[in-house]
Amino acid sequence: MRSKLFVPGSRPELFDKALASAADALSFDLEDAVAEPRKAEARAALQDLLTSGHATPSGKTLIVRVNGPETPHFQADVAAVVRPGLHMINVPKVEHVDQVREAAQAVARAEATNGFGSGGTPGAAAPVKLLLNIESPRGLRLAYELAAADPRVAGLQLGLADLFEPAGIHRREIAAISQAMFGLRIAAAEAGVFAYDSAFADVRDAEGFRAEAALARRLGFLGKSCIHPSQIALANDVFRPSDAEIAAAQRVVAAADEADASGVGAYLVDGKMVDRPFVDRARVVLAQARSLGLIAG
Template sequence: MRSKLFVPGSRPELFAKALQGLADSLSFDLEDAVAESRKAQARALLRDFLRAQLPPNHGKTLIVRVNAMDTAHFEADIAAVVQPGVHIVNLPKPENTDQVRAAAAQIEQAARANGCFQPPRLLLNIESPRALRIAAELAGAHASVVGLQLGLGDLFEPLGIARREPAAIQQAMFAVRMAAAEAGVYAYDGAFANIQDTEGFVAEAQLSKRLGFLGKTCIHPSQVALANEVYRPSNEEIAHALQVVQAASAAEANAVGAYVVDGKMVDAPFVRRAHAIVEGARSLGLLPSAHPH
């Protein structure tokens, strides 16, 4: 899920088009992208699309960002959009573990009501100082939580922190990545609002990749290809990972715990990382599926 493209829930003319695009995942948005006066209409439009118009084998991860739990829209959103084919519900602004568990319970109830064999997982937005402080607790509050997503605009702007301040961005990203690691879920990068600033988008995506984030949110289709390229394992990374995996297999056969590949000491953590790179490359079609692990 290198790229996640926001699709406003009030723009049904974009739904099918987005499914044909290059984004790995789509996030149909009922929150910030939809005016208050159009919330109910957008909810109904998205529900009808999910029920009747999803093409088979579209190959994308489908996400719906619902409205926050303290709004009048949350329960109706969940009841409408927890449909077969939706993989993840993106929950904005969770502030405590009780909210996460309550959201998961409502998703499970809606899944039963709507005939979902597998309830959608939860992607939690980290968008407040409290959520950042207890991010690992939020991520571990329920087994359905699959990831944490950083929302720098909501986190920084109310506090007067410059959205482009490198030190603040690095610290927030690192904190979310460590929280996600503690809970055993993935970390996902948020949006970059300046569509024209491609260099800024790429630089922020590259930073989050170096910090172990899975991918980045895109607010415009022009950002999708940039994200796909940044989060794609490079040819050099793939080649080195293959060497590590092959060396690990040989070392295991000879009961060797640590060894050298390309002049670098390698042991178990490096092997796990190499396997992840190889599997990621395989999932993107960069390696034949039959390549030895």
């Protein structure tokens, strides 16, 4: 999920273009991108898309950002869009463990109502996961507790504008960005979920987007949010393992297999000591390369 394109739920004329794009994931938005008088209209448009099965053949990860649990729209949003083929519900502005549990319970109720079947039943739809937005000082401080609050949580997503602007922190302050990213990534790692990067509002600044995405990748983030189709190729390129990384990972895994066969615990590859954490990381790189068709399976 290198790239995730936001698509306003109130703009169904954009749905087919988004499904045909190069984005790995689509995040249909019922929250900030939809004006209050159009919430019900947008919800119905997404329900129609998801129940039609039209989106599933795209092979993309399908996500819906709903309105928050504290809003009057939350329950109706979840009931409408939790359908077979949806992968994740994106919950905004999460600050309390109870919000996570309420969201998980709402998703479970919708699954029971909307034809998911029971786990293990042939043909049963995969359970819908939660992607939690961390967009406030409290949310960042409690990020691990939020991520660990329910097994449905798949990842944490950083919202830098909402996190920084109310505190008077400049959105492009690199020291603040690095610290927020690192804090979120470590919380996600402790909880065993993925971390996902924030949106970048200046669509004209391709180099700024690329630099921020590159920082996120170095800190172990899975991918970056895109608010415009022009950002998709940038995210896909940054979060693609390079040919040099793939080759290095292949050498590490080959050396690990040889060391395992001979009972060696630590060894040198390209003049650097390698042990289990480096091997695990190399296997992740090769798995991603295979999934992108960059190397043979």
